Amino acid sequence: MPEEGRGPAAFLLSAPALVGLLLFVLLPFLLAVALSLTNLRLGSPLPLEWVGLEQYRRILNDPSFLHALINNLLFVLTVVPVQTVLALAMAMLLNQRLGAIAWFRVLFFMPVVFPLSLVAVVWVLIFAPGPDGPMNALLELISFGAWTPRDFLHDEQLALPAIMLTSIWQGTGFQMVVILAGLQAISAELYEAATIDGAGCWQRFWFVTLPQLRNTLIFVVLVTTILAFRLFDQVQIMTQGGPHDATTTIMFEAVQSAFARQQIGSGAAMTVVMFLVVLLLSLLQRRIASQEREVS
Amino acid sequence: MATVEYVHVDKEYPNGSRAIEDFNLLVEDGEMMVLVGPSGCGKSTALRLLAGLDPVSHGELRIDGIRVNESSPQLRNIAMVFQNYALYPHMTVRRNLEFPLRMMKLPKAERVRRIEETAGMLGISELLERRPRQLSGGQRQRVAMGRALVRHPRVFLMDEPLSNLDMKLRTRIRSEIASLQKRLGVTTIYVTHDQVEAMTLGDRIAVLKEGKLQQCGRPQELYDQPANTFVATFLGNPGMNIFRAWSDKVTATLKLAGGGWQIPLEPLLRRKPILAQYVEHPLLAGLRPEAFSPRPTPVAKVLIESVESLGHERLVHFVPLGETPAAERETLVARLPGPQVEKVGQSIELGFDSGQLHLFTIDGKTIG
Ligand SMILES: Nc1ncnc2c1ncn2[C@@H]1O[C@H](COP(=O)(O)OP(=O)(O)OP(=O)(O)O)[C@@H](O)[C@H]1O
Numbered sequence: 160m161p162e163e164g165r166g167p168a169a170f171l172l173s174a175p176a177l178v179g180l181l182l183f184v185l186l187p188f189l190l191a192v193a194l195s196l197t198n199l200r201l202g203s204p205l206p207l208e209w210v211g212l213e214q215y216r217r218i219l220n221d222p223s224f225l226h227a228l229i230n231n232l233l234f235v236l237t238v239v240p241v242q243t244v245l246a247l248a249m250a251m252l253l254n255q256r257l258g259a260i261a262w263f264r265v266l267f268f269m270p271v272v273f274p275l276s277l278v279a280v281v282w283v284l285i286f287a288p289g290p291d292g293p294m295n296a297l298l299e300l301i302s303f304g305a306w307t308p309r310d311f312l313h314d315e316q317l318a319l320p321a322i323m324l325t326s327i328w329q330g331t332g333f334q335m336v337v338i339l340a341g342l343q344a345i346s347a348e349l350y351e352a353a354t355i356d357g358a359g360c361w362q363r364f365w366f367v368t369l370p371q372l373r374n375t376l377i378f379v380v381l382v383t384t385i386l387a388f389r390l391f392d393q394v395q396i397m398t399q400g401g402p403h404d405a406t407t408t409i410m411f412e413a414v415q416s417a418f419a420r421q422q423i424g425s426g427a428a429m430t431v432v433m434f435l436v437v438l439l440l441s442l443l444q445r446r447i448a449s450q451e452r453e454v455s
Numbered sequence: 456m457a458t459v460e461y462v463h464v465d466k467e468y469p470n471g472s473r474a475i476e477d478f479n480l481l482v483e484d485g486e487m488m489v490l491v492g493p494s495g496c497g498k499s500t501a502l503r504l505l506a507g508l509d510p511v512s513h514g515e516l517r518i519d520g521i522r523v524n525e526s527s528p529q530l531r532n533i534a535m536v537f538q539n540y541a542l543y544p545h546m547t548v549r550r551n552l553e554f555p556l557r558m559m560k561l562p563k564a565e566r567v568r569r570i571e572e573t574a575g576m577l578g579i580s581e582l583l584e585r586r587p588r589q590l591s592g593g594q595r596q597r598v599a600m601g602r603a604l605v606r607h608p609r610v611f612l613m614d615e616p617l618s619n620l621d622m623k624l625r626t627r628i629r630s631e632i633a634s635l636q637k638r639l640g641v642t643t644i645y646v647t648h649d650q651v652e653a654m655t656l657g658d659r660i661a662v663l664k665e666g667k668l669q670q671c672g673r674p675q676e677l678y679d680q681p682a683n684t685f686v687a688t689f690l691g692n693p694g695m696n697i698f699r700a701w702s703d704k705v706t707a708t709l710k711l712a713g714g715g716w717q718i719p720l721e722p723l724l725r726r727k728p729i730l731a732q733y734v735e736h737p738l739l740a741g742l743r744p745e746a747f748s749p750r751p752t753p754v755a756k757v758l759i760e761s762v763e764s765l766g767h768e769r770l771v772h773f774v775p776l777g778e779t780p781a782a783e784r785e786t787l788v789a790r791l792p793g794p795q796v797e798k799v800g801q802s803i804e805l806g807f808d809s810g811q812l813h814l815f816t817i818d819g820k821t822i823g
């Protein structure tokens with residue numbers, strides 16, 4: 160940190176942000192940690208007790224919660240890379256100075272501004288069972304009739320991929336816009352220099368675009384990862400976590416536990432676990448990112 | 456090494472602006488050709504066309520006599536130094552130098568050898584592990600040159616490579632570039648808007664204006680025999696004085712600057728017989744600032760308007776006091792040796808060496 164980053168003025172200037180952070184982020188988190196150490200249940204006649212790590216022991220032995228953890232991981236491992244690559248490809252396409260590009264930008268960004276719940280409802284219709292469901296019809300068409308109609312959202316194998324598809328459709332636009340901004344910040348002279356130095360278009364991508372986009376990509380991947388861990392809306396609307404926990408997620412389990420079963424203590428424990436997982440991943444990602452600094 | 460030819464080259468940008476028109480130029484093998492002209496005259500465009508960054512609209516580009524219009528930039532083996540250097544910010548200096556070599560798929564040992572050789576030649580061996588942002592402007596400039604030279608290109612292009620440097624550094628690197636270019640013998644096209652750079656660096660200079668080639672030749676040639684008033688005023692600092700002239704048949708004299716100076720036509724006609732066609736026509740006359748001195752004939756009374764003293768010499772701005780009304784008088788400038796002795800508002804006698812008189816048609820073309 161440079162010298163001017165310290166001193167009372169700096170503190171004063173950052174005070175509003177700090178107060179907000181304390182009030183709306185740190186305080187609720189500490190409260191969640193505290194609650195997760197109790198047996199708090201809404202409307203329970205039992206007295207409030209300090210139970211230590213009992214809630215954590217319990218949720219880690221809860222098969223539904225373990226399912227949720229695995230689902231979340233699968234979701235992150237699929238959605239983050241696929242969505243990032245897609246967004247990068249789309250951004251590169253839109254970065255060409257073509258005529259109708261402004262319209263495409265609007266088109267690709269549109270899913271982002273739709274409310275998630277609306278998107279989910281639309282996709283429930285798309286995934287409708289029977290041969291008349293649009294997705295079934297499409298798959299039948301492109302497989303020349305080899306596809307037998309399935310009920311995606313009630314199928315243990317297909318429910319999670321269906322939700323992944325929805326999320327990718329919804330989230331790619333945002334990533335694309337961020338990446339596009341990153342692409343446009345790259346000086347055209349660098350590409351020209353690389354061209355003259357003998358680089359073809361693939362080499363320009365590899366040696367100029369990617370390294371120049373590095374910080375943008377790290378940001379985008381980090382944000383998408385965190386959003387992926389918070390997966391809730393689509394699950395709530397499309398599958399309710401089913402069938403047989405095939406699509407349940409940590410957030411979904413936490414909400415279920417806290418508000419459906421009114422077990423505030425265990426719900427709080429679940430969110431704390433999620434927080435720790437996200438924190439761990441963020442640290443890991445940062446470490447990887449800083450090692451990759453010398454992109455050759 | 457290689458020769459470069461522009462043959463009737465036109466460049467029209469998609470928005471309709473014509474950057475270059477009917478451009479013809481032959482750059483000899485190993486020659487240092489300087490393209491010079493005011494901002495927006497198409498110098499960068501000329502380089503970008505040759506490098507293959509922009510397509511030619513009409514005409515032909517040849518390297519070693521072979522048409523290259525269609526070949527991709529990667530295949531032309533032309534190196535270029537950009538005005539802002541365009542170093543790869545995420546790579547060390549070593550990687551920057553190595554980049555074109557890797558694109559050529561040279562083996563590792565050869566790459567290392569060439570990097571060491573080039574870095575040694577440019578005096579940047581100690582900087583190899585740094586990144587561009589850890590370098591000063593002059594160091595970046597050298598790295599940019601290194602990246603261009605390391606691949607032993609057929610043609611070396613430089614687009615105002617010194618314009619971001621301070622005066623002293625510019626002078627030093629300028630002479631370094633000159634000697635490096637002579638030593639390596641690479642065919643080079645050097646773009647600048649600075650006439651001093653052009654005069655000192657170029658084997659030959661090509662002067663451009665609004666996309667059209669005005670004149671091409673050795674620096675002294677352009678200085679002594681400018682093809683038109685544009686070249687005459689562009690080269691030299693300050694440029695040539697241009698002012699009205701009129702040749703009178705009856706008195707057989709040439710009246711300059713509204714009759715302030717009058718010189719006999721006879722010797723001029725002997726020197727430039729073609730001048731006979733222009734007798735009794737309005738003409739333009741040109742005199743370099745250093746052609747003036749208080750002594751030689753013809754002498755005329757001039758009014759001093761201002762004086763800039765440079766210590767060892769002075770630039771005297773003056774108006775000749777002729778028959779013309781005050782409103783039409785033209786201000787000229789003379790370069791006189793020694794410290795300032797004149798006062799503003801004073802009138803003195805000033806003459807010039809008529810051997811150094813240039814004459815142009817009224818639309819600016821040189822006569823004779
Ligand atoms: N990409 C472009 N699209 C349209 N017009 C252009 C483009 N690039 C340059 N021009 C026009 O072409 C003309 C020549 O431009 P160019 O960059 O070659 O000038 P220059 O001589 O290099 O000037 P400077 O000394 O300022 O660098 C200018 O009038 C400019 O406006």
Ligand SMILES: [Mg+2]
Nearest residue numbers: 498499500614
């Ligand atoms: Mg230019």
